[in-house]
Amino acid sequence: VVQRELVVAAQHGDARAFEALARQAGDRLYAIARLMLRDAELAQDAVQEALVRAWRELPSLRDPERFDGWLRRLIVNACNDQGRSRRRYGAEVRSIAVEPIEQDEVANLADRDQIERGFSRLKPEHRAVVVLHFYAGMGAGEIADCLGIPVGTVKSRLHYATAALRAALDADARPTRLATEGQIA
Amino acid sequence: MTAEFVIDERITDWLAAEAAGTLPETVFDATFNRVRRTRQRRRSWDWNGAGVARGRAILAILAAASVVAVAIIGPIGLAGLAPPVASPLASSSPATPFPATAVPSPVATLTPQHSTATVVSPPPVAAPRTFSSARLGYSITLSAAWRSQLNPGAWDGVIDGSTHNADAGTDLYVDGADGYLIQIGVMHLKAGTNLARWAADESPRATPVGYMKDPGFHMLTLPIGKALYTHATCPELSMTSVFLIRGTTGVLISWSNLLGDDAAGRAAFLKALGTYR
DSSP states (O other): OOHHHHHHHHHTTOHHHHHHHHHHHHHHHHHHHHHHHSOHHHHHHHHHHHHHHHHHHGGGOSOGGGHHHHHHHHHHHHHHHHHHHHOOTTOOOOOOOOSOOOHHHHHHHHHHHHHHHHHHHSOHHHHHHHIIIIISOOOHHHHHHHHTSOHHHHHHHHHHHHHHHHHHHHGGGSOOOOOTTOOOO | OOHHHHHHHHHHHHHHHHHOOOOOHHHHHHHHHHHHHOOOOOOSSOOSHHHHHHHHHHHHHHHHHHHHHHHHHHHHHHHHHSOGGGOHHHHHSOOOSSOTTTSOOHHHHOOGGGGSGGGSOOOOOOOOEEEEETTTTEEEEEOTTEEETTSTTSOOSOOOTTSSOOTTEEEEEEETTTOEEEEEEEEEOOTTOOHHHHHHHHHHHHSOTTTOOOOOOEEEEETTEEEEEEEEEETTEEEEEEEEEETTEEEEEEEEETTSOOHHHHHHHHHHGGGOO
């Protein structure tokens, strides 16, 4: 079934149509939420809140064709709400492989570690534009539309955030002291 | 390939790797459970297709009504300025088998003061309704839109009787206009039970788990005595619970709005409690 038809049906109260839409979008929303919140449980809560909000507010969506963008906006807002209420940004504890690893993988892990650290230091609003731009592949105009902020603000946030991440990656050139037995992000 | 491009590519790769994962089925289940309990927010004027169609229909009705009003009030106004017998409407009315004096037509009885634009009288205001329960021993007066749950079709939701200890019974009322609910539950207490302690013990069961974020209690003075109330809210539900003790029974009166918070509706409920006897 075409997504537009599902959206229109859901707008008129068809819960099954909405469930189909939610299943289509669930993993994408979860990915954005996990990237923004750095916490799987908070991300799951955010997805749930965003979807329930989507169901409740769906009749007010003017153009069914813009459902995806509208949903992305809801998930970003839900992530911001989660972040504000829990104040747990960057609290995720992650483990890295314990097995001995090859030299290339050491470099790769160091690379990821640098981005991880740089990303964790970003403010939530900067994370949002990074995720929507680099992960969701959205342009500045789309992001502005999605977040309800001026294009200029999107560009400045993107500029700041990528500069910070590049700076973090520049540290890659310096010698790293990566522990191979595991570490906490 | 510039250094910036390479770095951007590494950021993109990292995000893609970090984003990999599937939303657990339990989250879908919990979400759909909430969706089934959540009403969609319908606006009187929304800009989707249905809204526009509805809006156009309303405009069409208003336009038709104004045409009718002009058609009726206009000639009446003219008729009011002229002697009744000379009214063109009166002279052009079809012949009737009954004498004109036996069943006077509305036009013939109109006087000049009735022919102004104020001929439309305001709609009658529906009177508040008093609901009494001999079983639970109370009465309360609510606005005309409220219905008892006993009315067939008035309530299509699910009543969870396990949410509190209303061992004497529970009544449910539904506001047909705004979708609010009022639940009145009565339970037997041990003699001498303290209101504050009972309310504190009962409130976690009376309020949906997880929605209550330590809202605290407020004192309420009702005609029948002191009561305590607490208010909990989340995006899709708002609930105010009032606790009072009458003799050896505890009364829990809860007002809820399935569309989120609504201060005006809550205030109307607290005002209506002044009629609780």
